[in-house]
Amino acid sequence: MSTAPQAAAPALALPPRSHRAGSAKTSPVRDLLALTERPEIISFAGGLPAPELFDVEGIRTAFDAVLDSPGVLQYSTSEGDPRLREEVARRYVIDGLPTAASDLIITTGSQQGLGLISTTLLDPGDTILVEEPCYLAALQTFALAGARVVGVPYAGDDLDLEALERLAREHAPKFFYTVPTFQNPTGRTHGLDARREIAAIAQRQGFRIIEDEPYRQLRYSGDALPSLAEFAPDHVISLGSFSKVIAPGLRIGWIRTTADVRPSITIAKQAADLHTSTIDQAAAAHYLVSGRGEPALARIREAYAARRDAMLDALPSALPEGSSWNRPDGGMFVWARLPEGMDAASALATALTHDVAFVPGTSFFSGRPDARTLRLSFTTYAPDRIKEGLSRLGATWGAGR
Amino acid sequence: MSTAPQAAAPALALPPRSHRAGSAKTSPVRDLLALTERPEIISFAGGLPAPELFDVEGIRTAFDAVLDSPGVLQYSTSEGDPRLREEVARRYVIDGLPTAASDLIITTGSQQGLGLISTTLLDPGDTILVEEPCYLAALQTFALAGARVVGVPYAGDDLDLEALERLAREHAPKFFYTVPTFQNPTGRTHGLDARREIAAIAQRQGFRIIEDEPYRQLRYSGDALPSLAEFAPDHVISLGSFSKVIAPGLRIGWIRTTADVRPSITIAKQAADLHTSTIDQAAAAHYLVSGRGEPALARIREAYAARRDAMLDALPSALPEGSSWNRPDGGMFVWARLPEGMDAASALATALTHDVAFVPGTSFFSGRPDARTLRLSFTTYAPDRIKEGLSRLGATWGAGR
Numbered sequence: 001m002s003t004a005p006q007a008a009a010p011a012l013a014l015p016p017r018s019h020r021a022g023s024a025k026t027s028p029v030r031d032l033l034a035l036t037e038r039p040e041i042i043s044f045a046g047g048l049p050a051p052e053l054f055d056v057e058g059i060r061t062a063f064d065a066v067l068d069s070p071g072v073l074q075y076s077t078s079e080g081d082p083r084l085r086e087e088v089a090r091r092y093v094i095d096g097l098p099t100a101a102s103d104l105i106i107t108t109g110s111q112q113g114l115g116l117i118s119t120t121l122l123d124p125g126d127t128i129l130v131e132e133p134c135y136l137a138a139l140q141t142f143a144l145a146g147a148r149v150v151g152v153p154y155a156g157d158d159l160d161l162e163a164l165e166r167l168a169r170e171h172a173p174k175f176f177y178t179v180p181t182f183q184n185p186t187g188r189t190h191g192l193d194a195r196r197e198i199a200a201i202a203q204r205q206g207f208r209i210i211e212d213e214p215y216r217q218l219r220y221s222g223d224a225l226p227s228l229a230e231f232a233p234d235h236v237i238s239l240g241s242f243s244k245v246i247a248p249g250l251r252i253g254w255i256r257t258t259a260d261v262r263p264s265i266t267i268a269k270q271a272a273d274l275h276t277s278t279i280d281q282a283a284a285a286h287y288l289v290s291g292r293g294e295p296a297l298a299r300i301r302e303a304y305a306a307r308r309d310a311m312l313d314a315l316p317s318a319l320p321e322g323s324s325w326n327r328p329d330g331g332m333f334v335w336a337r338l339p340e341g342m343d344a345a346s347a348l349a350t351a352l353t354h355d356v357a358f359v360p361g362t363s364f365f366s367g368r369p370d371a372r373t374l375r376l377s378f379t380t381y382a383p384d385r386i387k388e389g390l391s392r393l394g395a396t397w398g399a400g401r
Numbered sequence: 402m403s404t405a406p407q408a409a410a411p412a413l414a415l416p417p418r419s420h421r422a423g424s425a426k427t428s429p430v431r432d433l434l435a436l437t438e439r440p441e442i443i444s445f446a447g448g449l450p451a452p453e454l455f456d457v458e459g460i461r462t463a464f465d466a467v468l469d470s471p472g473v474l475q476y477s478t479s480e481g482d483p484r485l486r487e488e489v490a491r492r493y494v495i496d497g498l499p500t501a502a503s504d505l506i507i508t509t510g511s512q513q514g515l516g517l518i519s520t521t522l523l524d525p526g527d528t529i530l531v532e533e534p535c536y537l538a539a540l541q542t543f544a545l546a547g548a549r550v551v552g553v554p555y556a557g558d559d560l561d562l563e564a565l566e567r568l569a570r571e572h573a574p575k576f577f578y579t580v581p582t583f584q585n586p587t588g589r590t591h592g593l594d595a596r597r598e599i600a601a602i603a604q605r606q607g608f609r610i611i612e613d614e615p616y617r618q619l620r621y622s623g624d625a626l627p628s629l630a631e632f633a634p635d636h637v638i639s640l641g642s643f644s645k646v647i648a649p650g651l652r653i654g655w656i657r658t659t660a661d662v663r664p665s666i667t668i669a670k671q672a673a674d675l676h677t678s679t680i681d682q683a684a685a686a687h688y689l690v691s692g693r694g695e696p697a698l699a700r701i702r703e704a705y706a707a708r709r710d711a712m713l714d715a716l717p718s719a720l721p722e723g724s725s726w727n728r729p730d731g732g733m734f735v736w737a738r739l740p741e742g743m744d745a746a747s748a749l750a751t752a753l754t755h756d757v758a759f760v761p762g763t764s765f766f767s768g769r770p771d772a773r774t775l776r777l778s779f780t781t782y783a784p785d786r787i788k789e790g791l792s793r794l795g796a797t798w799g800a801g802r
Contacts (some may be wrong), residue, residue: 012604012605012606012607013607014607014608014609014635014636014661015522015573015574015575015576015607015608015609017521017522017662017665018520018521018522018523018524018527019524020520020524021520021521021522021665021668021669022665048475048476049475051471051472051474051475052471054471054474054475056468056469056470056471056474059468059474060464060465060468060469063461063464063465063468063680064461064464064465067457067460067461067464068457068461069457070452070453070455070457070648071452072650073452073455073457073460073648073649073650073651074449074450074452074455074648074649074650075449075644075649075650076650107674108509108652108674108677108678109674109675111672111673111674111675112673112674114672115672115673115674119419119421119422119545120418120419120422121416121418121419121422122419123419123420123421123525123547124524124525126419137671137672137675140668140671140672141672141673144520144668144669144672146524172416173416174416175416203413204413205413206413206414206415206416207415207416208415208416234415235415243476247471247474247475248474248475248476248679249473249474249475249476249477249678249679249680250474250678250679250680251509251674251675251676251677251678251679260415261418264418264422264423267422267541267545268422268545270538270541271512271515271516271538271541271542271545272512272513272516272542272673273508273509273510273512273513273516273652273674274510274512274538274652275652276509276652277509277650277651277652277678277681278649278650278651278652279464279650279651279681280678280680280681
């Protein structure tokens with residue numbers, strides 16, 4: 001059946017890529033991760049959950065249990081597995097946020113939720129607000145949607161709420177994207193008063209809030225805080241994910257959507273991939289019902305709390321004098337700032353020669369970056385390895401100068 | 402932690418949905434499927450593979466085998482599982498099309514491939530060409546990308562190649578989307594000469610071809626035909642899928658991309674969902690390597706061939722005199738046309754009262770629909786049930802008048 005290609009007629013040039021494809025760059029963090037894959041490197045750069053804490057046996061049991069009939073291999077509904085949606089809704093209700101299974105659309109990771117919301121709400125040229133700095137892969141998705149992205153600055157560790165209201169008034173944004181709890185990259189959390197005020201500003205200025213909550217359940221200290229949706233239920237669309245609490249390889253997240261956009265998001269989901277893996281959804285539902293999820297999450301929290309503490313204990317001797325950093329109550333990241341005149345990207349180049357890595361903060365900024373900032377992940381290694389890595393980092397400052 | 406909502410300040414209206422969200426309708430086929438879910442109905446409407454032919458035991462074994470270590474639960478690369486890409490590439494090479502694993506990007510079903518290609522190649526307002534009629538969910542995806550869709554007509558069962566060249570010259574399309582083998586909805590296949598000429602037109606007029614091949618391996622008669630990529634390797638991006646040959650619930654497809662757009666498609670994939678389920682990819686690779694795929698596919702082909710024959714045998718007494726239909730060499734669908742003056746949507750209403758269903762063809766047209774057309778799927782039922790369903794259908798024509 002092989003057929004020789006024809007001699008090509010004089011051909012017109014191929015059409016170019018879309019303008020929006022040109023607007024998104026490959027993730028510099030991913031490019032960097034490639035450089036830090038040498039096994040001798042202790043890398044605080046990645047945002048990977050610790051695989052030794054995955055409940056492999058429980059998840060394997062769940063897959064084995066659901067793979068006993070062909071239904072789990074068939075096409076399914078775009079909204080997602082009904083039993084899985086029930087289980088997720090039940091957890092929102094326990095946390096104090098009234099939620100029905102029908103409010104939820106299962107997504108292929110919460111990353112997909114960002115794309116579906118962009119498709120549903122954004123036309124090219126529309127303006128949105130984001131925290132400055134912001135989760136990198138969200139910036140990519142918004143760029144591919146052709147959005148004009150305006151960063152809302154922080155005042156110290158607190159979002160500048162006056163700036164939020166002023167920028168909303170100036171730009172009439174379609175939405176404000178926030179990771180309110182243990183943000184990536186900063187580990188920052190909006191407090192109770194800030195949440196109330198962010199919601200009130202959204203109501204006053206008439207924009208939606210996209211609340212991305214992958215880290216919410218990774219709290220090691222302090223009190224749980226209400227979802228922004230409690231304060232402005234019509235304005236807030238929430239994203240959730242099992243990536244950090246069960247396992248990322250499952251690629252299961254969800255959108256808790258408001259009634260007005262639910263049909264449009266469902267169509268966007270259908271067009272995006274018809275539905276998320278039937279098998280993975282069924283296995284996740286079975287796993288949640290089995291009751292193995294809570295003790296597994298408790299083990300993850302306990303381990304990560306010890307890792308965070310190890311990092312916070314070692315940072316004073318690991319960063320140069322005059323550096324500052326925060327003390328997050330949960331999540332995966334500490335955000336640090338080098339002293340005046342220093343640059344985190346140059347510092348990384350030196351650190352790599354000492355077999356230790358982190359992510360310079362510049363990639364996370366939608367506007368003018370702060371070149372002194374860096375992100376350190378504390379979830380990947382056990383405390384001793386964290387100490388060793390930070391001791392290597394501490395040794396770079398003298399050497400680099 | 403529950404906090405009472407604040408009294409809302411006088412609020413501005415919420416921003417509307419995007420224009421593009423308004424341009425895509427929910428799939429009428431899906432809406433119809435909901436109506437045909439009564440168990441007493443014999444439905445030729447759906448496009449579902451037959452679940453009793455899924456190799457549940459083989460797939461379960463594959464999942465069990467890969468779920469023995471935490472790596473399969475971790476984040477992975479956007480391009481996809483290296484072993485899976487090797488296996489897919491190997492199958493292209495066996496079919497005569499030189500392909501490296503690095504040419505392939507694994508997608509969450511081939512439906513996602515359509516979205517990634519749209520993101521990479523289309524800005525709102527760009528024109529594309531499609532076959533008329535066309536796969537419905539592709540039309541949805543192109544609508545959400547804001548594309549102007551122009552249908553290329555058929556002359557009988559053959560694509561009108563002069564019209565293809567004329568429309569390409571008039572509209573300078575970004576690409577021509579085709580399901581060249583056993584198309585959905587028509588079951589039509591572009592012959593060898595047509596493939597050669599479609600490729601030559603693309604080269605002359607400077608547009609890309611998006612070749613969507615979910616049914617390629619479901620051939621029951623006639624000789625295999627070369628991919629369009631053999632004739633115009635720089636112009637053709639191919640999509641493939643395991644949905645019809647292993648199981649759709651896995652949601653695994655792929656893009657065989659050209660070098661010029663590979664980096665952009667990879668970024669689009671990363672932004673879309675980071676990557677496809679690590680577990681499902683590993684299980685699919687394990688399943689392919691196990692050698693169970695070929696005999697399972699042979700069983701599927703044998704069963705579907707008998708079902709197609711049962712449908713073609715019964716159609717003369719099932720459709721009213723003056724109807725016409727085609728005899729596809731593979732795939733899942735027969736395309737039929739009622740006599741002058743009849744309307745398939747009205748016919749469906751009558752058919753439903755006789756507990757039998759099909760899909761009116763109108764939804765599959767991007768331009769002016771042919772209201773006399775209908776799509777019949779032959780894969781869902783065993784031959785006896787197909788005969789019973791078509792006998793019911795035959796009874797409706799007298800009753801309906």
